[in-house]
Amino acid sequence: MKRDVIVAVSFLLAFLFMAYALVYANVLGLGGAELRPLGEFYLSHSFAHEGLTSHSPEVVTAIVWNYRGFDTLFETFVFFLAIMGAFSVLRLTDEQEKLVKELEAREPHRQMDLIVRAITKLVVIMIVAISASIALHGHLTPGGGFQGGSAMAVASLLLFAAFSKFTLERKGLTVKHTVSAYALGLALILATVLAPVFLYGGKVLEINLLPGEMGLFNLDVGEYLAVTFGFLTVFLVLGVSEWIFKTVLRGEVND
């Protein structure tokens, strides 16, 4: 008890000291600095109508896609590789999956109590709406596909906690479905990235050739789908209890 108080007070003092050092003593030289030439260039050039531009009226998105488009694109593929890695390390054959289902059916399934479940229903539905709003306004406001997808991942985690993985699987949300939806998202991203090459004879990722803000919108939706269902796939795969997984893997299922 006493130690907790000391830790809390020392954290508070440390934060106050840091705030004082940064704001008033200006240790890092951040305060009162003039806009540097690079910052000025970005601000004045981020919303460009001509040249290689993503047509985004929002500065952060514009900088991300105008100057770091490939970086963002390949981040998606790093994420893809990570998920596929997890998926292939923990893969099971069809027969083994059947065994897993059987063993899981034998275990007692408990959900959280009525109050938690009822509230979770409402909260999950609202998170879905909010995450869609974050993702679909990615080209207009801060946020975007990845942020929206991460919010959706929280919704699925809440469902896992309040209900159960089996409730979701019984309602039809299996790994097969989530992987298909994930592939759909990636396909949309790839199509948008390659469309300028095949339709307009441009270069890869030259999405300013597409009409209006369609390029960014597609990338947002694709990334939203990919991240949402990528996370969900990993959750479903990791959701198999370790004991069941290893029993099936070693083929030690009797009777």
Add this chain to the structure above:
Amino acid sequence: MRLRFSPATFFIVLATYLFYTGSATEYDVVTGSIVALVVSFLVGHWLVKNDLKFFSPKRWLYAVIYFLRYFFIEETKTHIDVAKRVFTLKANPGIVRIPLEVENDYGKVLVANSITNTPGTVVVDISDDGKWLYVHWIDVSTLDEKEVKENVVAYFEDYAKKIFD
């Protein structure tokens, strides 16, 4: 997977979407409606079982009256009561069991959360069949079931029945 459209879910999703976005331009309404359509078709009647109940103005009116009465009168009264107890150190805490009559799940949640939100009482658990609440009460002055219910649940359940049942 059953695909059944639920107007109430559509309304909730669209309202949350527009509220969070903070604007209602053409783009927002169109994308919001698409999202709400997809979600309400996927979810069906999982969230709202009876759409007629959701769109009944009488129930919404009762809800507004309830929340006004609860947050302005009940909350103030119990806050003063608990504040008095803090200074006089008069407390007789214990856990009591309370029978629930409201049938609807959301009604039970409304009663339970109203009790928890009221200073001095906290819902500790709900029985698996949802018919009993276990409440930690700061002043167990009586053990008679009826009186306990009058003191702890007060009018919450009457309104919960009117709103949700």
